Amino acid sequence: MKNKIFSLKTFLAVGVASLLLPLSSCDNEIETAPYTYFTSDTFFSNMDEAYMATLGVYQVMSLQATYGWNIPQVFDADTDIIQISGDTDVDWRTIPHYKGISQTVTFYTVWSQFYAGIDRANVVIERIPKMELYSTGTESQKTELNRMVGEAKFLRGFYYSELVRLWGDVPFKTKSSQFGDNFKGGLVDRYEIYAQIIKDMQEASLVLPEATPKDERINKWGAKAMLARIELFAGGYSLRADGIIKRPDNYKDYYVLAQKEINEIMASNPYKLNPSYSKVFKNQCQHILEPTENIFQVAFYNSAAGTTLDNTSWSGYFNAPAAPSATDSFYGSTAARCLVPKPFYTSFAAGDQRRDFSIATYVFDALGNKLARTTTTQDQAWTTAKWSREYQTNSVLERISTNINWVIMRYSDLLLMRAEVENELNEGPNAIAYDAINQVRRRGFGTDIPGSRIAITLGNKGTGYTAVANVIMQITGGGGTDAAAGVVTLASGGIGTITMLRSGDGYTSAPTVTFTTTDGKGSGATATATLLAKPTAAQVNLAGLDKANFLKAIQQERAWELSGEGMRRADLIRWGILADKITETKNAVKLIRATYPYPAFDYFTKNKHELYPFPTNETDVNKGITRQNPNY
Numbered sequence: 001m002k003n004k005i006f007s008l009k010t011f012l013a014v015g016v017a018s019l020l021l022p023l024s025s026c027d028n029e030i031e032t033a034p035y036t037y038f039t040s041d042t043f044f045s046n047m048d049e050a051y052m053a054t055l056g057v058y059q060v061m062s063l064q065a066t067y068g069w070n071i072p073q074v075f076d077a078d079t080d081i082i083q084i085s086g087d088t089d090v091d092w093r094t095i096p097h098y099k100g101i102s103q104t105v106t107f108y109t110v111w112s113q114f115y116a117g118i119d120r121a122n123v124v125i126e127r128i129p130k131m132e133l134y135s136t137g138t139e140s141q142k143t144e145l146n147r148m149v150g151e152a153k154f155l156r157g158f159y160y161s162e163l164v165r166l167w168g169d170v171p172f173k174t175k176s177s178q179f180g181d182n183f184k185g186g187l188v189d190r191y192e193i194y195a196q197i198i199k200d201m202q203e204a205s206l207v208l209p210e211a212t213p214k215d216e217r218i219n220k221w222g223a224k225a226m227l228a229r230i231e232l233f234a235g236g237y238s239l240r241a242d243g244i245i246k247r248p249d250n251y252k253d254y255y256v257l258a259q260k261e262i263n264e265i266m267a268s269n270p271y272k273l274n275p276s277y278s279k280v281f282k283n284q285c286q287h288i289l290e291p292t293e294n295i296f297q298v299a300f301y302n303s304a305a306g307t308t309l310d311n312t313s314w315s316g317y318f319n320a321p322a323a324p325s326a327t328d329s330f331y332g333s334t335a336a337r338c339l340v341p342k343p344f345y346t347s348f349a350a351g352d353q354r355r356d357f358s359i360a361t362y363v364f365d366a367l368g369n370k371l372a373r374t375t376t377t378q379d380q381a382w383t384t385a386k387w388s389r390e391y392q393t394n395s396v397l398e399r400i401s402t403n404i405n406w407v408i409m410r411y412s413d414l415l416l417m418r419a420e421v422e423n424e425l426n427e428g429p430n431a432i433a434y435d436a437i438n439q440v441r442r443r444g445f446g447t448d449i450p451g452s453r454i455a456i457t458l459g460n461k462g463t464g465y466t467a468v469a470n471v472i473m474q475i476t477g478g479g480g481t482d483a484a485a486g487v488v489t490l491a492s493g494g495i496g497t498i499t500m501l502r503s504g505d506g507y508t509s510a511p512t513v514t515f516t517t518t519d520g521k522g523s524g525a526t527a528t529a530t531l532l533a534k535p536t537a538a539q540v541n542l543a544g545l546d547k548a549n550f551l552k553a554i555q556q557e558r559a560w561e562l563s564g565e566g567m568r569r570a571d572l573i574r575w576g577i578l579a580d581k582i583t584e585t586k587n588a589v590k591l592i593r594a595t596y597p598y599p600a601f602d603y604f605t606k607n608k609h610e611l612y613p614f615p616t617n618e619t620d621v622n623k624g625i626t627r628q629n630p631n632y
Helices: 008-019 047-059 070-074 105-130 132-136 139-167 190-207 220-234 251-268 277-285 342-347 354-358 411-425 431-444 547-562 568-574 578-592 599-603
Strands: 294-298 362-364 370-372 406-410 454-463 471-476 484-491 494-502 512-517 523-531
Touching: 047 105, 047 139, 070 105, 105 132, 105 139, 132 139, 139 190, 139 220, 190 220, 220 251, 220 294, 220 406, 220 411, 220 568, 251 411, 277 354, 294 411, 342 547, 342 578, 354 494, 354 547, 370 484, 370 494, 406 411, 411 431, 411 547, 431 547, 454 471, 471 484, 471 523, 494 523, 512 523, 547 568, 568 578, 578 599
Parallel strands: none
Antiparallel strands: 294 406, 362 370, 454 494, 454 523, 471 512, 484 494
């Protein structure tokens, strides 16, 4: 916790400093009037004030209104790999189910927060170079002040890239709000905005440190990686004002720019994959910073306990396996709203360790035991599992909201982007493309760590067991981690069937399996674990694909590797296949059963829902916006 940029002390200080900055650049005339103190000569008079103002730009991300909940968990849902549970008229359901309208409050919440962050960034970019220390300070002070300007430029570019990703053409402003300004800015073409984003991030990378960060502040290589992603979005498909989904005629120019940034990163070699896929997310849950795997992440920390606290996240609560809400339960409660369509579960290849770690086919009981959910229609309630309560600190501060950072980009994401860029620019995969995607695949199948997965076979069925929920299977020894199994049915008082919930990894010998009960009834059941043969690198590696099939492989690999991490819907849009994937998923779930719920298909409209509507709260005030996004 001590390495987070938002400790309790800085969180309080940033809260005060942020009140001194304009709240928005163009969303509301009342909100945009700067405070008198902001315009005074005393502002930014020393290094601490400059630093707190810079942290104020970061803080916009550290809210449940943005990356603590809405953007990665609500806005990314209802695709081929995740959907939100239920179908009532609350924003966090209507938005992912494609029922949001311009009056939907959450659209304006996110919109206005981004513009608040942009205006804060504009203040930092303008005011730091006017500080006396900027020209007369020590070399270390000048370096640090330039770094802060670079951070503000990066974050301004990032916030604009998110606005463009979600809304397309948007109001655009690179000057801080002042008294007398006209805040009613019209819509600016997204490619004019992309040009400024690229300029901002390139300039930022020149002054940001190259050193591996010790906290969540962005460095040179992180800025370049994020710029490469944005350039892929600029070169991808998007819905235009005329209602047509297309990519620019010069789209390959953006791939060339992305390739340049990625090649510079790889030449410096600042990143590496954690050999264990599961350890990546366990570290996140335990607040262990891993800057060689996690390229860009959002800091969360609040020393209070509660539900909707500033600077806390719903990671591990909203997007975690179900756990009971009783105060005496072993784990904190969860909402368990991020559901995984069963066809995505069955899409994984045998031996891919990411499936069982990413998807929960179980729930927790009050004692912290896993209970299988694989009968009748229970497969309709399988959830995401990467940030499960079992990996968290279980601190009293995190029984509901958590302090888990949200990771916006991981190294595996960058590797998969590299594979995609090389495939596009070379009209097919080259050695660089294969090496990049196969690194990710080998890690996903556990080929680079000792040991393997396990399977469990039921032996004696035993007698006297009273209920499936009362029987617990315990797996001990063997040198591995994460394996879990559960009882599915009973038969005449004995164990009828069992299922693997997670096959685990790293087992070097067969662990011991025992049956216990929570009610003290039943005995005699036995089961045997065996080691599963690990796929070899040769079996895992891709080879011999043409351009079209390699792109399909990348699209699928990004689903398996990055599921639940906030980018799937955006990826499908930039590839121009969101509508296709929604139809494909609807057909697949209906083959399972006619009643399998998938509301996205019922409400999604192609050439409309690839963008969000401009919020009414904005258009009512800002008459410079003279149109709505297509088909709203």
